[in-house]
Amino acid sequence: MDRNKQILGNALLILTAMIWGTAFVFQRVGMEQIEPITFNAARMALAAVAVGMVSAIPTKAERNRLSILSKEEIHLYRRNTVFGGICCGTFMAAASIFQQMGIVHTTAGKAGFITAMYMLLVPVINFLLFKKRNSWIVWLAVLIGVVGMYLLCMDGSFRLTRGDTLVCICAVLFSGHILCCDHFVKLGNPIRISAIQFVTCTAISSVAALLLEQPDMGKILSAAIPILYCGIISGGLGYTLQIIAQKFTDPAIASLLMSLESVFAVIAGALILGERMSTRELWGCVIMFAAIILVQIRGE
Numbered sequence: 001m002d003r004n005k006q007i008l009g010n011a012l013l014i015l016t017a018m019i020w021g022t023a024f025v026f027q028r029v030g031m032e033q034i035e036p037i038t039f040n041a042a043r044m045a046l047a048a049v050a051v052g053m054v055s056a057i058p059t060k061a062e063r064n065r066l067s068i069l070s071k072e073e074i075h076l077y078r079r080n081t082v083f084g085g086i087c088c089g090t091f092m093a094a095a096s097i098f099q100q101m102g103i104v105h106t107t108a109g110k111a112g113f114i115t116a117m118y119m120l121l122v123p124v125i126n127f128l129l130f131k132k133r134n135s136w137i138v139w140l141a142v143l144i145g146v147v148g149m150y151l152l153c154m155d156g157s158f159r160l161t162r163g164d165t166l167v168c169i170c171a172v173l174f175s176g177h178i179l180c181c182d183h184f185v186k187l188g189n190p191i192r193i194s195a196i197q198f199v200t201c202t203a204i205s206s207v208a209a210l211l212l213e214q215p216d217m218g219k220i221l222s223a224a225i226p227i228l229y230c231g232i233i234s235g236g237l238g239y240t241l242q243i244i245a246q247k248f249t250d251p252a253i254a255s256l257l258m259s260l261e262s263v264f265a266v267i268a269g270a271l272i273l274g275e276r277m278s279t280r281e282l283w284g285c286v287i288m289f290a291a292i293i294l295v296q297i298r299g300e
Contacts, residue, residue, distance in 0.1 A: 009248030013257035016241045021264020023234035024108035025272045027100060030226030035213040036100035039227065041205035042220050044096070046231025048198035051240055055195040062189060077188055084184025085196020091180055092197055092239075093204035095173035098166050105163025107275045112265025113285050114167040116258075120145040120291060121175040137294060145291035151284030178254070185247050194240045262289065 030039050066074055103111045120142055184193055209215050220227065246254050266285065269275035277285070 005248040009245040009254075010257055012241045012245035013249060013254055014260060016238050016245065017258050017260035018264050019234050019238040019241075020258075020261040021112055021266075022268045023230050023238070024103065024112050024265040025268045026226040026229045026234070027103050028108045028111075028269075028273065030223045030230070031100075031104045033223040033226075034219045035209070035215075036104055037097055037205060037209040038213050038215045038220065039223060039230075040093075040096050040100045041202060041209045041215075042223075042227045043231035043235055044093075044198055044202040044205055046227065047235030047239070048195065048202050050232050050236030051191070051195040051198055054240070055189075055191040080184055081188030081192050082196060084180070084188050085193045086200050088177060088180045088184065088193060088243075089197035089200025090204065091173055091177035093201040093208075095170045095177055096201065097205060097208060098173065099170035102163045102166030102170060105161065106167065107277070108269035108273060109266035109275055109277060109285075110164065110281065111167050112262040112269075113288055114164060115171050115174065116262035116288070117145065117168065117171040118174040118178065121172060122178055125175050125179065141291045141294040144294065145288055148284045148286075148288030148291055151280050151287060181243055181246055182254075185243055190243045190247055191240065194243045197239070198235065 027039070034042075066077070069077060099111065099115060102114075106114075124142060181193075242254075242258070249257075262285070266277075
């Protein structure tokens with residue numbers, strides 16, 4: 001892989017991590033005005049419009065790529081784009097709904113670190129489902145990560161709090177989203193996959209909001225700023241940067257760089273919301289981050 005493209009991909013992923021980490025603050029603030037699934041549907045709808053407009057513009061690279069493909073290959077390429085967008089969007093909808101419900105009951109910083117657990121889960125799921133072997137370092141990192149999760153999330157009665165449990169489920173689903181993106185981004189149009197995933201996510205979130213909540217335009221308008229940031233910046237820009245960057249970066253390296261999201265979440269929560277963690281929770285963050293880094297080291 002071209003070294004310059006790898007550097008570009010890595011830089012885009014660091015920017016993505018910063019955008020996503022800051023978004024936890026806006027998600028937390030938005031919950032003061034609106035129900036979680038309605039918030040998710042509104043921000044995903046904005047992201048779908050933003051990315052949809054970009055995906056509608058034909059690019060020279062896309063025209064060049066299609067010009068060298070046969071009719072059958074073009075058909076397969078377009079089918080993978082649509083199917084990939086739907087699959088990625090389904091994972092994103094489920095993950096983001098659980099995350100948004102969980103963040104009501106926990107802090108932005110904790111939610112950021114628990115969500116980052118998907119970095120540990122990606123190689124484990126790769127092994128369980130696709131028989132991709134991992135080194136002993138990966139399994140050591142998973143064990144260390146479990147210790148960090150215990151310190152970060154467990155209360156005195158040795159059980160997860162409600163918010164932490166919901167965000168843990170979100171982390172598992174985001175693992176599926178990363179693997180889904182990694183598979184389809186090489187088989188279809190990355191920008192259009194991103195646009196289709198947001199349309200799919202909007203549809204699923206809207207149906208869930210209508211069934212489980214009572215959407216109200218007044219509440220949506222009162223949470224306009226958090227929705228705008230999470231929809232256009234975190235959603236439209238962030239997820240599109242991710243899907244483009246993963247085309248040039250190994251999925252293990254991508255997950256390491258995106259793990260910085262948790263650090264940015266803690267910093268943003270402290271600076272903007274004045275959130276503070278206990279000593280035990282801070283140690284949990286440190287241990288989890290060490291595990292997230294360790295899991296990416298290629299051992300023999």
